[in-house]
Amino acid sequence: MVRSIFTMLTLETPITAIPRYGKLFAKRLLKLKITTVRDLLLYFPFRYDDLSNVVPIAEAKVDAPVTIRGTITAIANRRSFRRRMFVTEALLRDESGTMRVVWFNQAFLTRVLMPHTEVWLSGKVVQDGYGLHLASPVYEKVSGEAGPGSAGEALHTGRIVPIYSVTPPITQKQLRVLMKLALPSTPLFTDDLPAVITKQHHLISLSRAIQMIHFPENSKALDRAIRRMAFAEFFRLHCHILSMRAAVLKEQAPAIRFFEKETKAFVQSLPFQLTQDQRKAAWEIIGDIQKTTPARRLLNGDVGSGKTVVAAIVALNIVLSGKRVLFMVPTAILAEQHAQTLATLFEGTGVTVALHTAAHKLLKKQLLIAPIIIGTHALLHTKNILQNTGLVIVDEQHRFGVAQRATLIQESSGLVPHLLTMTATPIPRTLAQTIFGDFDISFLRMMPKGRKHVITRLVPADKRQAAYEFIRKEIAQGRQVFVVCPLIDPSDTLGVRAATDVYEHLRKEIFSEYAVGILHGRVKADVREKTMRAFAENTINILVATSVVEVGIDIANATIMMIEGAERFGLAQLHQLRGRVGRGSDQAYCFLFTDTDGAMAGERLKAVVRLQDGFALAETDLQLRGPGEVFGVAQSGYIDFRFARWNDLALIKETREAAIRFCTTLGVVVTTPSVVQRA
Numbered sequence: 064m065v066r067s068i069f070t071m072l073t074l075e076t077p078i079t080a081i082p083r084y085g086k087l088f089a090k091r092l093l094k095l096k097i098t099t100v101r102d103l104l105l106y107f108p109f110r111y112d113d114l115s116n117v118v119p120i121a122e123a124k125v126d127a128p129v130t131i132r133g134t135i136t137a138i139a140n141r142r143s144f145r146r147r148m149f150v151t152e153a154l155l156r157d158e159s160g161t162m163r164v165v166w167f168n169q170a171f172l173t174r175v176l177m178p179h180t181e182v183w184l185s186g187k188v189v190q191d192g193y194g195l196h197l198a199s200p201v202y203e204k205v206s207g208e209a210g211p212g213s214a215g216e217a218l219h220t221g222r223i224v225p226i227y228s229v230t231p232p233i234t235q236k237q238l239r240v241l242m243k244l245a246l247p248s249t250p251l252f253t254d255d256l257p258a259v260i261t262k263q264h265h266l267i268s269l270s271r272a273i274q275m276i277h278f279p280e281n282s283k284a285l286d287r288a289i290r291r292m293a294f295a296e297f298f299r300l301h302c303h304i305l306s307m308r309a310a311v312l313k314e315q316a317p318a319i320r321f322f323e324k325e326t327k328a329f330v331q332s333l334p335f336q337l338t339q340d341q342r343k344a345a346w347e348i349i350g351d352i353q354k355t356t357p358a359r360r361l362l363n364g365d366v367g368s369g370k371t372v373v374a375a376i377v378a379l380n381i382v383l384s385g386k387r388v389l390f391m392v393p394t395a396i397l398a399e400q401h402a403q404t405l406a407t408l409f410e411g412t413g414v415t416v417a418l419h420t421a422a423h424k425l426l427k428k429q430l431l432i433a434p435i436i437i438g439t440h441a442l443l444h445t446k447n448i449l450q451n452t453g454l455v456i457v458d459e460q461h462r463f464g465v466a467q468r469a470t471l472i473q474e475s476s477g478l479v480p481h482l483l484t485m486t487a488t489p490i491p492r493t494l495a496q497t498i499f500g501d502f503d504i505s506f507l508r509m510m511p512k513g514r515k516h517v518i519t520r521l522v523p524a525d526k527r528q529a530a531y532e533f534i535r536k537e538i539a540q541g542r543q544v545f546v547v548c549p550l551i552d553p554s555d556t557l558g559v560r561a562a563t564d565v566y567e568h569l570r571k572e573i574f575s576e577y578a579v580g581i582l583h584g585r586v587k588a589d590v591r592e593k594t595m596r597a598f599a600e601n602t603i604n605i606l607v608a609t610s611v612v613e614v615g616i617d618i619a620n621a622t623i624m625m626i627e628g629a630e631r632f633g634l635a636q637l638h639q640l641r642g643r644v645g646r647g648s649d650q651a652y653c654f655l656f657t658d659t660d661g662a663m664a665g666e667r668l669k670a671v672v673r674l675q676d677g678f679a680l681a682e683t684d685l686q687l688r689g690p691g692e693v694f695g696v697a698q699s700g701y702i703d704f705r706f707a708r709w710n711d712l713a714l715i716k717e718t719r720e721a722a723i724r725f726c727t728t729l730g731v732v733v734t735t736p737s738v739v740q741r742a
C-alpha cells in the first residue's frame with residue numbers, strides 16, 4: 064500500500080515529498096546540496112564499514128568485530144563513579160546463548176532498546192573479569208527505522224554499511240534511512256552506457272550499480288558496481304576525446320613552411336647542443352605544422368628537459384611564415400620569465416616577443432598583430448585573438464583542460480591554429496594516451512648534459528635545526544633558498560605550516576641576519592613582481608612562498624628548496640618544486656620537512672628522495688596513489704572522477720578499446736594518433 068507512493072517518486076521529486084522522513088530531514092540535507100531524489104541517490108558513500116560478519120553468540124570470538132542478531136532480555140543504567148560516566152548494560156540472547164553488552168554515556172538506550180526488542184548489534188567482543196561482552200556496539204532494531212519493505216533487512220548493521228560524508232545535525236543513520244526510501248527510484252536514471260557496451264563487457268545497469276553502491280549485497284557486488292561506474296567514466300572520457308579528435312580532423316589549419324636555413328642558424332646560435340630528444344621532438348612538430356590538419360601535439364617531458372627551446376624553434380618557423388604565436392602559461396610571473404627567456408633566445412633573429420599580463424597590458428592593436436605574445440590563459444578571452452594565429456603553445460598543460468581545447472576551434476573563424484602543449488611534469492605513457500588521446504605525443508626523456516642531481520633529503524622534526532645550519536652556510540656563500548609552504552594562513556585545525564607563520568619565524572628567529580621575502584597568491588601583482596625581481600637580483604636571500612613558485616621560475620643562484628609539510632603535496636608537485644633549483648652549476652639540495660610520519664606519506668616522500676627521473680617517479684606515483692591524484696593528471700581538478708582510478712591501467716585500456724570500436728560504428732572518424740617514442 065505504502066509502496067505505491069515510493070514508485071511515484073521521480074528523480075526530480077523534492078526530498079520533502081519523501082514520506083515520513085523527507086520533511087524532517089530536508090533542511091538538514093540542504094547543507095549537502097541535496098534537494099531532490101536525484102541529488103540524494105547520487106550522494107555516494109565515501110567508504111564502507113564491513114559489519115557483515117554475522118555470527119551466533121556462541122561463536123563470537125574475543126577481539127573480533129561481529130554482528131549479532133538477538134533479543135534484548137534485560138537492560139539497565141548505572142553510574143560509574145570511578146570513571147565518571149553512565150554505563151548501560153544489557154543482556155542479548157539468541158538461539159545459541161546470551162552475551163553481555165556494554166555502552167558508555169548512552170543512557171537513553173534504556174528507552175530505545177527495551178527488553179524483548181529484536182536487534183542487530185555490531186561491535187567488538189571484549190574479555191573482562193566477568194567473561195565476554197560486546198563493547199559499545201552500533202545498534203539497529205530488526206524491523207525498525209528503514210520503514211516499509213525493510214523488515215528484517217538491516218541498514219546499519221549486519222552488512223556492508225555505507226558511510227557517507229555527513230555533518231551534524233544529519234546523521235549517518237538518518238541519511239541511510241532516507242536513501243533506502245529513495246532507492247526504488249534508481250530505474251528512472253537513464254543509463255549512461257550504450258546497451259551494446261553494457262552487454263559486451265558484462266556490466267550491470269546504472270540503476271543496479273547505484274543500488275549496490277549504497278547498499279551492497281556483498282563485497283563482490285560492490286566491486287562490480289564500482290567497476291561499472293568507473294568503466295562509464297573512462298568510456299565517456301575516451302568518447303569525448305575521440306570526438307574532439309574527429310572534430311579537429313575536419314578543420315583546416317594554415318600550412319607552415321619549414322625555414323630550414325633559418326632554423327639551422329637558430330639552433331647553431333644556441334649556447335648549447337640540443338639533445339637527441341629535443342631534435343627529434345622539434346622535427347616532429349615541424350612535420351605537423353606543415354600540414355593543413357591542425358596539429359595537436361603534447362610535448363611530454365620532465366622539469367628541465369628543455370621544452371622551451373623546442374617550442375622556440377617551432378615558433379620561429381611560424382613567425383617567418385607570417386603567422387602569429389600565442390604562448391600561454393599559468394601565471395603572470397611565469398609569463399614574464401618566459402618573455403625574457405624567449406627574447407634572449409631570439410636575439411639577433413629579428414623576432415620580437417610581446418608580453419601581455421594584467422600588469423603589462425598590450426594595446427588592443429598590438430594584441431592583434433604582435434608576432435609572439437606571451438601571457439596567461441586569460442589571453443584566450445581576448446576577442447579575435449586567434450586572428451592570423453598559426454600556433455598556440457600551452458605550457459604546463461594540465462591546467463588547460465579538455466574543455467579549453469575545444470575553444471580553439473570555436474573561437475577561430477576560418478583557419479584553426481596548430482596546438483602544442485607542454486607538460487609541467489612527465490605523464491606516464493598510458494595516461495598520456497588517455498587524457499591526451501586526441502594528441503600526438505613527443506617524449507623528452509633525456510636531460511641536457513651536465514645536469515646535476517638535486518640532493519634530496521627527508522628532514523624529520525629533530526633534524527630541523529641541523530638543516531637550518533646547513534642552509535645558513537649555503538647562504539653565507541651567496542646561494543639562495545626557496546621555502547615552500549602548503550598554505551598562506553595558519554589553519555587552526557590542521558597544524559599545517561603556513562607561509563605567513565614561517566616567514567615571520569624565519570625572518571625574526573632563524574635567519575634574522577638575512578633578507579627574507581614572501582610571495583603568495585594574495586600578494587598584489589606589483590609587490591609580487593618587486594619581490595620576484597629582488598630575489599632574481601639576490602637582494603633577497605630567502606623566499607618564502609606557497610606553491611605559486613611551483614612552475615617555471617628559473618633562478619640559477621637558488622640552490623636550496625625547502626618544503627614545509629611535504630606530505631601535503633603530491634609527488635608531481637614535489638618533483639616540480641625540486642626542479643626549481645639546480646638550474647645553475649652549483650650543487651642543489653631539496654629538503655622535505657615533515658611533521659607526520661604516516662606510513663603512506665613516508666613511502667611517497669621516500670620515492671621523491673630516491674628517484675630523480677620524473678618518468679620513473681610518475682610510474683611510482685601511479686602505484687602508490689589513488690584517484691585523481693596521479694602525476695600530472697588531476698593537480699588542478701583537471702578531470703574529476705568519482706569512481707575511476709587513474710592507476711587502473713587495465714580498465715583504461717579496456718575502455719579505450721571499447722570507445723574506439725563504439726565511435727567507429729557511429730561513423731565518427733577515429734584515427735588513433737601516433738605516440739612517438741624513443742627507441
Ligand code: ADP
Pocket residue numbers: 335336337338341364365366367368369370371372511512617646
Ligand atoms: P622545461 O622542460 O622544464 O621547460 P626549460 O626549457 O626551462 O625546461 O630548460 C631548462 C634549462 O635548460 C634552461 O635554462 C635551458 O636554457 C637549458 N637547456 C635546454 N636545453 C638544453 C640543452 N640541450 N643543453 C643544455 N641546456 C639546455
Ligand code: MG
Pocket residue numbers: 370371458615
Ligand atoms: Mg618549462
